[in-house]
Amino acid sequence: MADNSIESLDLERAPERLGDAAYREMKERIIRGVYRPGHKLTVRAIAQDLEVSTTPARDAINRLTSEGALVYAGPKTVVVPVLDAAALREITLTRLALEGLASEQAAQHGAPADVEELKSLQKLINSALDDKRYTDALWHNKEFHFTIYRLSGLPQLVSMIESLWLRIGPSLHNLYPEFAEEKYGVRNHEIAMEALAERDAASLRAAMENDIRDGYRRLKRANLERDAGRSS
Amino acid sequence: MADNSIESLDLERAPERLGDAAYREMKERIIRGVYRPGHKLTVRAIAQDLEVSTTPARDAINRLTSEGALVYAGPKTVVVPVLDAAALREITLTRLALEGLASEQAAQHGAPADVEELKSLQKLINSALDDKRYTDALWHNKEFHFTIYRLSGLPQLVSMIESLWLRIGPSLHNLYPEFAEEKYGVRNHEIAMEALAERDAASLRAAMENDIRDGYRRLKRANLERDAGRSS
DNA sequence: GCGAGAATTTTGTTGCAACAAAATTGCGAA
DNA sequence: TTCGCAATTTTGTTGCAACAAAATTCTCGC
Numbered sequence: 001m002a003d004n005s006i007e008s009l010d011l012e013r014a015p016e017r018l019g020d021a022a023y024r025e026m027k028e029r030i031i032r033g034v035y036r037p038g039h040k041l042t043v044r045a046i047a048q049d050l051e052v053s054t055t056p057a058r059d060a061i062n063r064l065t066s067e068g069a070l071v072y073a074g075p076k077t078v079v080v081p082v083l084d085a086a087a088l089r090e091i092t093l094t095r096l097a098l099e100g101l102a103s104e105q106a107a108q109h110g111a112p113a114d115v116e117e118l119k120s121l122q123k124l125i126n127s128a129l130d131d132k133r134y135t136d137a138l139w140h141n142k143e144f145h146f147t148i149y150r151l152s153g154l155p156q157l158v159s160m161i162e163s164l165w166l167r168i169g170p171s172l173h174n175l176y177p178e179f180a181e182e183k184y185g186v187r188n189h190e191i192a193m194e195a196l197a198e199r200d201a202a203s204l205r206a207a208m209e210n211d212i213r214d215g216y217r218r219l220k221r222a223n224l225e226r227d228a229g230r231s232s
Numbered sequence: 233m234a235d236n237s238i239e240s241l242d243l244e245r246a247p248e249r250l251g252d253a254a255y256r257e258m259k260e261r262i263i264r265g266v267y268r269p270g271h272k273l274t275v276r277a278i279a280q281d282l283e284v285s286t287t288p289a290r291d292a293i294n295r296l297t298s299e300g301a302l303v304y305a306g307p308k309t310v311v312v313p314v315l316d317a318a319a320l321r322e323i324t325l326t327r328l329a330l331e332g333l334a335s336e337q338a339a340q341h342g343a344p345a346d347v348e349e350l351k352s353l354q355k356l357i358n359s360a361l362d363d364k365r366y367t368d369a370l371w372h373n374k375e376f377h378f379t380i381y382r383l384s385g386l387p388q389l390v391s392m393i394e395s396l397w398l399r400i401g402p403s404l405h406n407l408y409p410e411f412a413e414e415k416y417g418v419r420n421h422e423i424a425m426e427a428l429a430e431r432d433a434a435s436l437r438a439a440m441e442n443d444i445r446d447g448y449r450r451l452k453r454a455n456l457e458r459d460a461g462r463s464s
Numbered sequence: 465g466c467g468a469g470a471a472t473t474t475t476g477t478t479g480c481a482a483c484a485a486a487a488t489t490g491c492g493a494a
Numbered sequence: 495t496t497c498g499c500a501a502t503t504t505t506g507t508t509g510c511a512a513c514a515a516a517a518t519t520c521t522c523g524c
Contacts, residue, residue, distance in 0.1 A: 017506085017507065017508095018507075018508070019294075019507080019508090042474080042475065042476085043475075043476065043477095044474085044475075044476095052508090052509095053508065053509045053510075054476090054508095054509075054510080055507075055508055055509065055510090056507085056508075056509095058476075058477085059294065059507095061476095062251075062291065062294075062295070063294070063295070063298050066295050066298070066299075067298075068388060074516075074517080075476090075515080075516065075517095076474090076475055076476055076477095076515075076516050076517070077475090077516085077517080078476095087388070090386045090387075090388055090389060091388070093333060093337070093386065093389070094330070094333070094386075094388070094389050094392065097329040097330060097332070097333045098326070098329060098330070100329070101325060101326070101329045105325070154322045154325065154326075155322075156300060156319070156322055156323070156326070157322060157325070157326050160326065160392065249476085249477065249478095250477075250478070251477080251478090274504080274505065274506085275505075275506065275507095276504085276505075276506095284478090284479095285478065285479045285480075286478095286479075286480080286506090287477075287478055287479060287480090288477085288478075288479095290506075290507085291477095293506095306486075306487080307485080307486065307487095307506090308485075308486050308487070308504090308505055308506055308507095309486085309487075309505090310506095465524100466523100466524085467522105467523095467524090468521100468522095468523090468524105469520105469521090469522090469523105470519105470520085470521080470522095471518105471519085471520075471521090472517105472518080472519070472520085473516105473517085473518070473519080474515105474516085474517070474518080475514100475515085475516070475517080476513105476514095476515090476516095477512105477513090477514090477515100478511105478512090478513085478514105479510105479511095479512095480509105480510090480511095481508105481509095481510095482507105482508090482509095483506105483507090483508085484505100484506095484507090484508105485504105485505085485506090485507100486503105486504085486505070486506095487502105487503085487504070487505080488501105488502080488503070488504080489500105489501085489502070489503080490499100490500090490501075490502085491498105491499090491500085491501090492497105492498095492499095492500100493496100493497090493498085493499105494495105494496085494497085494498100
């Protein structure tokens with residue numbers, strides 16, 4: 001047996017598989033709202049879209065399914081999930097726990113340069129909202145959050161949070177444009193930036209939690225309206 | 233297009249794929265300590281072990297890898313992870329957040345029958361420890377925790393917690409038998425059962441968090457000793 | 465029109481062979 | 495012995511065909 005004294009020194013040694021690329025592309029499409037809730041996905045269609053064979057396409061779909069980003073709507077039918085009230089609540093509770101933790105930890109590592117980056121991201125969000133480019137606003141909003149979470153220095157935690165965003169992402173797209181009217185989240189983001197500058201963990205956590213709760217309320221309201229509209 | 237007014241009514245519709253069975257079997261083997269940290273896994277070997285072809289075996293390994301239960305030690309080398317101090321800390325922080333949340337929610341749904349089930353699980357743990365059947369003790373301990381977590385009524389949360397246990401599981405096996413000397417966790421479990429009977433969410437959470445922290449301290453100590461022993 | 469059921473098409477899974485690339489082994493020089 | 499390097503073996507990925515099963519379409523009777 002070889003001497004493997006390095007052991008835990010080998011980080012980020014994942015090779016670049018075709019299936020990984022397919023997975024990443026699918027992920028981005030889901031977050032960007034290309035596939036809306038209820039959209040049915042088939043292996044062969046994805047393979048054609050991404051110009052790969054069925055194997056990597058199937059890999060990507062399976063991975064997304066096991067993460068909860070896609071769900072079975074039948075034995076041979078995989079769709080982008082339509083979140084019901086219970087699922088929405090569960091994801092929100094989990095987000096509060098995980099993103100709250102990440103925020104707290106991030107407060108301990110925030111440098112001035114990070115605050116600057118957040119500021120410029122916030123500008124991007126604002127101007128996207130002004131121009132009614134809602135998909136862009138959502139994207140920059142995601143970057144804002146994850147810029148903070150990455151500061152936690154806890155990469156596995158960050159990727160768990162990512163999988164939660166993958167689950168709510170599609171529903172968010174169904175919310176716009178009403179969602180944006182009130183300049184969603186701006187106030188919370190401002191408080192978050194201040195808190196990070198002051199390395200105030202509790203305040204940063206509170207600001208991020210408020211942001212999550214705000215979004216939750218809007219999503220819930222939108223869902224109720226949709227369900228009411230459907231039964232008529 | 234068909235009328236799909238059922239939408240979110242379709243739960244648990246996953247078909248039984250061969251790859252799923254392979255995944256579950258691998259998961260159990262990892263938790264039970266069949267594969268120890270550092271163990272190298274190959275597609276063809278797993279396929280032979282589980283008596284399936286390479287495709288389902290590969291599916292299982294990929295899924296486990298994307299969950300973090302297995303890691304790359306090289307471009308073509310997948311191993312059961314050897315946790316370093318940083319990874320151990322990160323998992324513990326995440327466990328505290330997620331298992332704390334699950335405990336809190338569980339407190340609201342605990343029925344007398346559930347407390348009884350926990351009591352009988354605790355007896356199994358105790359007798360396993362007395363007989364020095366450490367693998368069994370670990371297994372029943374896992375059941376104890378998840379019996380509580382499942383009471384939360386948040387299935388997605390529970391499966392996220394499962395994936396965390398998959399990550400620390402192998403390391404736990406390297407801990408025994410010293411690990412068990414002090415009747416690990418018994419006191420915390422007793423408090424947890426009382427708290428559940430009284431539907432005291434804060435106490436239940438505290439008890440479970442203490443249990444997690446206890447385990448963390450032991451793991452950290454064992455890791456330090458191992459590392460010290462290796463450099464000599 | 466409309467629903468039930470058959471006929472047809474589409475779909476996911478599985479096993480496998482080929483290939484490139486990585487891991488391992490073997491060997492020889494210092 | 496130990497180190498470097500080449501030969502060899504092992505390995506993961508990929509594409510694909512076959513198959514069973516599910517989804518869809520079509521048809522016919524009412």
